[in-house]
Amino acid sequence: MKILNKEELQIAEGVLLKHFPGSLKVYGFIYGINRKKPSTLEIVVDAWPDFKVIICRPDPKNKHALDFMKRVTYYSMDEQILRKMLTEENAVDWSTSFLIGGFDASHATMLKEVSSDRRVNNEVYTMVHLLYLPDSSHLPTPAADSDLESRISSLSLSHIDLVNQxxxxxxxxxxxxxxxxxxxxxxxxxxTDGQGQPVSWILVYDYCALCLLYTLPGHRGRGYAKVLISTMARRLHTDGYPVYCFIEEENMVSYKLFKNLGFVEDPSYRAAWFEFNF
Structure with missing residues (x-):
């Protein structure tokens, strides 16, 4: 097992680019790290340079790691190697509470077996659809008059409480x-509204997935979500970001919204979130 350095992370990004959609979440984390976005993770692989498993895990040397939930993400091309890393090589710290998010749901049985062998509680938190946008040129352009266009902007730190609530x-x-x-x-x-306060917004997670799409109740039914997704998707594509999102299986409203805007899904792939030691 090897921890990747800066130069190796650049190479790993290029490798993961060839394994979408399954590798998207790990790719997103590494994409951010490679562009000097703050991160509390370290990246480990089973071998280098021809790795089969790559894992993002909390960096024990990062003093800010305790400010955030302990998150683990991985992409695996070989389930047996993954099992070995989780059991024999202690690629994750089984003594703490942590979340493995966005992994291939086909690995669920193996993860349950490994955690059970270690007498670690596990719970399936949620199953999700992974939707991604291969090409922004096919995005429909929602009707937006000049007044609406003038009210499209970015969130600021003064909006944290509103979004958090x-x-x-x-x-x-x-x-x-x-x-x-x-x-x-x-x-x-x-x-924003007439007073410059946000009434609808969308953000991007630190693994580059679209997130936190929300419109205040009194402003719904005006097509704001379509405008925000299209605007953000074009901006991300222009800046080189991957454009994708995770939609919980029961959230059919959002699922249909993103599908209607040109996002696609690999029908054979499902992602899942598991909690351990909670």
Whole structure:
């Protein structure tokens, strides 16, 4: 097992680019790290340069790691090598609470077996669709008059509380810290009212997935979500970001919205989130 350095992370990014959509979340983390976005992760592989498994895990040397939930993400081309890394090589710290997010759901049985052998509690947190946009040129252009276009801008740090209060996983100090990090270092887009306050917005996670799409109840039904997704997707494509999102299986409204805007899905692939030691 090897921890990748800066030069090796550049090479790994290029390799993962060839394995979409399964590699998208790991690719997104490394994309950000390679562009000097703040991160509390270290990246390990089973071998170099011909790796079969790549894992993003909390960096024990990073003093800010405790400010965020302990998250693990991986991409694997060989389940047996992955199992070995998780069991014999201790690629993750099984003594702590952590979340493995966005992994190939076909590995669920193996993860349950490994955690059970270690007497670690596990819970399937959620199953999701992974939708991505191969080409922004096919994005439909939502009708937006000059007044609406003049009200499209980016979120600022003064909007953290508003976003945190409306986020499904927010409303607390950790949510505040997460949103502050995203607004400070990653693209965001919002539509404001006549007083310049956001009424609809979308952000980008630190693994580059679109997230936190929300419109205040009194401003819904005006097509704001379509305008924000299209605006953000074009901006991300122009800047070289991957354009993708995770949609929970029960959220059919968002699923249909993104599909209608040209996002596609590999029908054979599902992603999942597991919690351990919670």
């Amino acid at each position: 409306t986020w499904k996983f927010g409303g607390n100090k950790q949510g505040y810290m997460n949103i502050k990090n995203l607004i400070s270092h990653f693209p965001s887009c919002c539509i």
